[in-house]
Structure formats: structure tokens, C-alpha cells
Amino acid sequence: MWAPQLHEGLSPLQLCRIMRPDDANIMGNVHGGIILKMIEEAGCIVSTRHCNTQDGDRCLALLVRVEKTEFLSPVFIGEVVHISAEITYTSKHSLEVQVIVMAENILTGGKKLANKAALWYVPCSLQNVNKIMEVPSIQYVSAEQKEEGRKRYEAQKTERMETKARIEEVLPPLPNPEPHTVGFSQSSLIHLVGPLDCTLHDYVHGGVTMKLMDEVAGIVAARHCNTNIVTASVDAINFHRKIKKGCVVTVTGRLTFVSNRSMEIEVLVDAASLVEKEMKKYRAVSAFFTFISLDKDNKPLPVPPLKIEGEEEQRRSEEGNARYLQAKAKRVADKDRQQ
Secondary structure, eight states: OOOOOSSSOOOOOEEEOOOOOOGGGGTTTOOOOHHHHHHHHHHHHHHHHHHTTTSSOEEEEEEEEOOOOOOOOOBBBTEEEEEEEEEEEEESSEEEEEEEEEEETTTTTTTTEEEEEEEEEEEEEEEEEOOOOOOOOOOOHHHHHHHEEEEHHHHHHHHHHHHHTTTOOOOOOOSSOTTTTTHHHOOOEEEEEEGBBBBBTSBBBBBHHHHHHHHHHHHHHHHHSSSSSEEEEEEEEOOSSSSBEEEEEEEEEEEEEEEEEOEEEEEEEEEEESSSSTTOEEEEEEEOOOOOOTTTTBBBBOOOOBBOOHHHHHHHHHHHHHHHHHHHHHHHHHHHHOO
């Protein structure tokens, strides 16, 4: 991760918090959704602060995308999580924030890299949420760094459009599904968006949505394995449309692909208003979560194979396998570069 010279008067944001029992599962592993929520909060603060250094309407930065995120080390109850968020690229109407998460054992003083993520925000006027504000530019250390940022911007913009075009319905599972089928572990969570979930615009925080998504994905993984499970990574999370206060969100997770040691779970968030009858249900967010199964010593366990039923499940499994092989090849390439 590189460090540009930011807009005058701004500096990277630092947050920290001790992990409590209600942040973790019964085995003491902190939920991935808690970490994602903290990452998004840091990104929102640093983005909003930067965008309000200019004259004109006051604005609030809203999350539109989270790039693929790896959970590099587990975090446990009692550890202190340190979040560092920094703006690394700005376009006319959006900005990229890169975040590093360190976990500290306060008894030994030892620290470990737990997570790193890249998020994209757009600033929206407080007077009119549909008005996207211009973003103050940052100063870059070199032209090469600015060009690399531009390439990342163009890539995420293209991928967001492609993902939006692939929206499909989620069908309920058949009655009495067999164990280790997609229908057996498929799960849904229904949540009414209240004031505590929302920004100053009365739209739900991106971090709140990601936490719900991680919870549902965790239920799917646990039902498939019947063991302790943890979040290993999250593929790009795309926020297609905003979710307003008073909406009912349905968060659905379903297995798409299983390797020997991991499970890919597609998580889809649909929203509908309780009071605005003309607002029909719509797809708000989508992502793929990867979970692994652990024994009592936090060592990876083999994952039961997924029983595929029908052409659609076969197609999704093949696409998941392609993503798995691509991620595996990238990890090998990254490891070779570091040696």
C-alpha cells in the first residue's frame, strides 16, 4: 500500500477498539461482519472529512463498493483492533480509501495484520441525497501512483456495471432438502431498517448491511459444516441502490461452490419500503463470502462436498470454481513476488 500526500490539513484516520464477547462467536472468534463494519466506519469518516474541506453544500460520503477483502488472521475477544484509513485516489465524483486492520494482544504486546481493504465512496449533499458532489483532489507522490489509481477506478467502475447486469431472483428451497445441498443450508434474515442503522441522510450505513450479510453467510456455512466457521475473504461487495429508513431488507445466502477447505456463499440483499407502496422490491447489494471450517484449536477442517442439483446450481458452481482458482493463482503469485 502506498501513501500519497493528502489534501492540506488532512491525515490518515486512526481508530481502535477492544473486542468484546458480543463481537464474537461462541468459540471466541470475532465475526467478520464486525471487522467489516469498523472498516466501513473508518472509511466513511475519512471520506466525509475530506469532501467537506471544500466550499459549498455539506455532504456525507456513501459507500458504493468494497474490493475483495482477505481476512488474514483471526481476531479474538480481548484483542484491540487498530484501524488505519487513508484516501489513495480521487476522481471527479468518487474516492478510494485503503484500510489496514491490525490486532493487538494487550497482554503480550504482539500485533498481527488482520485485514486490509479498499473501499469506494461518493459524496452526496445533505440537502439532496441524489446530488453527488465533486471531490477535492489529492496530491500524489508520483505520476505513476496517480495512474495506478486511475486504473483501479476504471476497473471497479466496469465491474460494478457488469455485476448490476447479472441480477437474478433467489428462489426458496424445496421442502425437506437433503443435507449438504444448496437448499439445505440456504438462509434468509429479515431486518427492518431503523434510525440507529442510518446515516444523516436516513439511508442505511454500508457497514450495517455488510454485518448482516456476514451473519447470514455464517449461518449458511455453519449449517453445511456443523462446525466452528470463520470468514476467510469477501469478494467485491457492490452497493447497487441505497436503502432508506423504514425499508424491510431480506438478506439471503446460498452456497455456490465448495472446495476441500472452503465454502463460497453468494449473499444478496433485497429491499422494499413498508410505507411507500409504489416502491417495489429491488436488489440493493450483492457479494460472495468465503468461509472456512475450524476445529477446537482453530485449525482448518475438510468441508463436506456440495451436492449439486440442476443446471442453475451447476452453472453457479462452475463460476465459483473459476473464482476459486483465480484467487488461488493470485495468492501463489503474490507469495512468489514476496520471496
